[in-house]
Amino acid sequence: MKALFIIPEVEFLGIEVLSAHLKKHNIETKLIFDPVLFDDMFLRVPTLAKRFDYGKTIIRKLEEYKPDVVLFSLVSDIMPWFRKRAQQIRSISKVPIIVGGIHATSVPELLIELPYVDYVIAGEGDETLPRLIECIKYEKMPIDIRGVYFKINGEAKGSVNNALIQDLSSHPMPDKGLYYDAAPWSTKEYNIITSRGCPNRCTFCHNNLEARIWDKQGSFVRHRSVDNVIEELIQSKLKYKFTTMRFWDDNLLALRNFSHDLLEEYTAKVRVPFRICVHPNTITKETAKLLAKAGCWEVEMGIQTTDSNGRRICGRNENNQMIRDAVHYLKDVGVRTLADCITYLPGDSPRNVYVTAHDIVDIKPYRVIAYSLRYYPRTDIIQTALEKGVLSQKDIDNIEHGYYDGSMKLTSHDKKKDKMLHRLAGILMMSPHLSKSALQSMEDYHMEKWMPDISEIIQFLNQARSIFDKHHDVARSFRKRYFYYLTH
Numbered sequence: 001m002k003a004l005f006i007i008p009e010v011e012f013l014g015i016e017v018l019s020a021h022l023k024k025h026n027i028e029t030k031l032i033f034d035p036v037l038f039d040d041m042f043l044r045v046p047t048l049a050k051r052f053d054y055g056k057t058i059i060r061k062l063e064e065y066k067p068d069v070v071l072f073s074l075v076s077d078i079m080p081w082f083r084k085r086a087q088q089i090r091s092i093s094k095v096p097i098i099v100g101g102i103h104a105t106s107v108p109e110l111l112i113e114l115p116y117v118d119y120v121i122a123g124e125g126d127e128t129l130p131r132l133i134e135c136i137k138y139e140k141m142p143i144d145i146r147g148v149y150f151k152i153n154g155e156a157k158g159s160v161n162n163a164l165i166q167d168l169s170s171h172p173m174p175d176k177g178l179y180y181d182a183a184p185w186s187t188k189e190y191n192i193i194t195s196r197g198c199p200n201r202c203t204f205c206h207n208n209l210e211a212r213i214w215d216k217q218g219s220f221v222r223h224r225s226v227d228n229v230i231e232e233l234i235q236s237k238l239k240y241k242f243t244t245m246r247f248w249d250d251n252l253l254a255l256r257n258f259s260h261d262l263l264e265e266y267t268a269k270v271r272v273p274f275r276i277c278v279h280p281n282t283i284t285k286e287t288a289k290l291l292a293k294a295g296c297w298e299v300e301m302g303i304q305t306t307d308s309n310g311r312r313i314c315g316r317n318e319n320n321q322m323i324r325d326a327v328h329y330l331k332d333v334g335v336r337t338l339a340d341c342i343t344y345l346p347g348d349s350p351r352n353v354y355v356t357a358h359d360i361v362d363i364k365p366y367r368v369i370a371y372s373l374r375y376y377p378r379t380d381i382i383q384t385a386l387e388k389g390v391l392s393q394k395d396i397d398n399i400e401h402g403y404y405d406g407s408m409k410l411t412s413h414d415k416k417k418d419k420m421l422h423r424l425a426g427i428l429m430m431s432p433h434l435s436k437s438a439l440q441s442m443e444d445y446h447m448e449k450w451m452p453d454i455s456e457i458i459q460f461l462n463q464a465r466s467i468f469d470k471h472h473d474v475a476r477s478f479r480k481r482y483f484y485y486l487t488h
């Protein structure tokens with residue numbers, strides 16, 4: 001049997017583990033990487049996106065490879081892309097299309113209704129997927145497999161696998177070659193996940209939904225063994241010669257003993273400069289020192305908002321002192337903080353955003369990225385937005401069906417207010433570089449009502465500036481991706 005994965009824009013770490021599982025079951029795998037040129041998170045130019053659309057190449061590669069199944073891993077953000085690609089494939093081939101991923105786990109019964117979806121994996125797919133492909137091989141219905149939705153005579157049936165695999169070290173090593181064969185420009189920064197789950201339940205996050213549907217057996221937060229992680233890194237460093245690293249764990253430092261042991265071993269045996277995501281409540285003087293010693297040069301810290309109402313809506317329990325201490329402990333050891341904030345929270349007003357901006361001036365992280373809130377299906381924040389009149393029932397249906405404006409941005413339906421909030425996102429991103437009095441003057445003069453909207457420009461400059469960071473591969477990767485696909 002031959003399985004073909006198709007992904008857009010970035011590396012999908014989960015499918016590398018799935019591919020390794022499939023290979024263990026003698027199922028051949030291949031990946032097509034859709035570069036989505038001029039239609040990615042940094043650059044949107046619709047006419048050029050159409051001109052360089054990868055659809056025909058995907059179809060040609062699919063016809064050459066002749067897979068027995070085609071697989072997509074879905075997050076809600078890529079649903080418009082997925083619909084387009086799956087329909088193109090279905091128009092020329094009857095090859096079964098299987099979808100999994102967090103969007104599939106959130107709304108499996110809706111996805112299986114789509115005429116171009118044959119199977120939905122709902123829940124962790126590591127053990128489910130090889131069994132499903134075995135059924136397809138022998139033309140059997142996957143009736144006995146928990147975690148698969150399918151159709152019998154046009155009628156949808158299925159169940160969610162709500163059990164979580166506890167021993168992550170029992171997985172085979174991720175099949176990195178699957179991605180690197182398709183995206184050979186991207187081997188300089190190595191991406192890894194060492195754990196699954198998070199102890200927190202922020203109302204906008206996928207962990208919020210996953211923890212709700214989990215069967216509550218074992219642990220929700222799980223990690224690989226230190227030896228298992230270090231073995232992957234040593235082998236991969238020899239093979240791919242990466243020069244920088246990124247840990248993509250949701251909340252690695254929350255696993256205190258594991259992460260401390262891992263950092264000690266990493267310092268001794270790998271010590272490649274790296275970046276990591278952190279929650280402010282996990283940074284102490286001790287962890288900051290361990291991070292710096294191991295080669296961490298930047299942490300991405302979720303702050304989201306410092307407004308008390310916003311924090312309540314997000315289900316966050318940190319306070320400003322915690323964030324201030326975390327940023328200072330990191331600064332003291334030479335690690336810089338990239339602070340993530342969210343704008344367009346249900347009920348956000350200019351005043352709420354100014355509260356956060358004033359606190360950022362005080363806290364002084366290295367820089368701020370202001371993201372617009374994205375609503376993911378069946379997370380708790382959806383209910384809050386409905387109650388506050390920010391979302392209607394029709395909006396919620398659209399979110400669940402993956403029809404959500406491409407950018408996933410949905411705001412207050414009040415265009416004037418949206419414009420102001422967008423300008424405020426620019427002010428928020430400028431705030432680490434402003435003095436208290438400058439920000440106060442901006443608020444006094446209501447600059448959010450009349451200043452030019454520079455938030456996109458600041459985002460772009462932030463990314464462009466990373467070219468000058470020795471260990472930052474995002475901008476370089478972007479350039480290499482465009483160069484590779486425009487010349488091949």
Ligand code: SF4
Binds near residue numbers: 201206
């Ligand atoms: S701390 Fe981060 S990963 Fe954990 S639930 Fe909150 S947003 Fe999600």
